[in-house]
Amino acid sequence: PHVNLIKEEEKCLLLKPDFATNCSALWDHLNCWPPSVPGQTVSQPCPDFFNSDGKVERNCTVQGWTDLLVPHEEACGYNFNKTLAFLGEVSASETHMYFSYVKTMYTVGYALSLISLTIAITIFCLFRKLHCTRNYIHIQLFLSFILRAIFIFIRDSMLFTNEELYHCDYYPVACKVVLMFSNYSILANYSWLLSEGHYLFTLITRSFFSLKKHLVWYIILSWGVPLLTIFCWGTAKYFCEDEGCWETRRHEWIWWILRVPVLLTITMNVIFFLGILRIIVNKLRMPDAQRNELKQYKLIKSTFFLVALFGLQYIVFAFLPVSVSSLMFKIWTFAELALSSTQGFVVAVLYCFLNGEVQHEIQRRWRRWRMTRLLPSRPRQYRGSISQSGSPLTQVSMIQPNTKHGLGL
Incomplete structure (x- = not known):
């Protein structure tokens, strides 16, 4: 009702x-009272949100408009003390406060994810030893989470310029474009998880398989297929449900254009997860499994990583119906936004900050930096001889096989 009244006011003033x-x-x-001549009585219907067939009237005099001949309360059967909830003075104030808390919660979550993902990408790019196909895929996944957070911030900056109003009709084109990029x-996200x-x-x-060939196909499919899907969704929205900021779900089949690819991605990831889990269980049943506790720990740890990586928690939300009760909607909204806003942070922690390869490289660089700080300054020639004599040790450390390449542990 707020937005409708503002639009009516803008039309009236013109x-x-x-x-x-x-x-x-x-x-x-x-109500809007159009220009009239003195002596004329103008009648206007009650606003739609009154749910009344009554009418209100004013007289046009030489001195201007008179007051309403019959107040809204009587003409429209409207009790301001009980039914002003649409303006937020009564029960709607609690709902407004709830969504304000939810907005603050997911804003903090996305900000935390954005900062942690940016740091993680910087680490992967700075250390040359971390340049490999597995980490390149991680970087692409991080970028998708960063884009998601950025477009969420842009959308909110347009829709919530005033905390009291939801400006879904103020920037119709820009808002729809931002929503498309957000989706x-x-x-x-799902494509790169797959x-x-x-x-x-x-x-x-x-x-054996070609790492570079796989990476090229991953980039083409994981960025291209979502682009094709969002084009189909935007076309359907434009021709069949071009309302507000395209945030409505009046036609459920349009919502399924986005839901079906997500469900397919989750299903395929579950299949991959079960396949990897089967291999891990078979390895744990090997005769030497009991004697090799470290190996068991790494395999169990990798299983935990896979659960977080594949985002299996989205299965719960993917099958919820479009139309639910008010209480269920609030619970669903809070849980889904809490998980989705912080998932980027969790992924950055699991696949960068807790990555043994990353920790080893950071510790190695830290020890090297401390060593250079502790060594006394020496002439250039002598320092060069030290560097040459120390190079074999450096070479040996650089060519040590990395047995952790497979699972990133």
């Missing part, structure tokens, strides 16, 4: 009389 009159267009916060980044699952499954089940 009305210009075609004749000289003392009664110009008047907006009384509920595109979400689909890209790429992560397929890469790990292929790495475990096959002894």
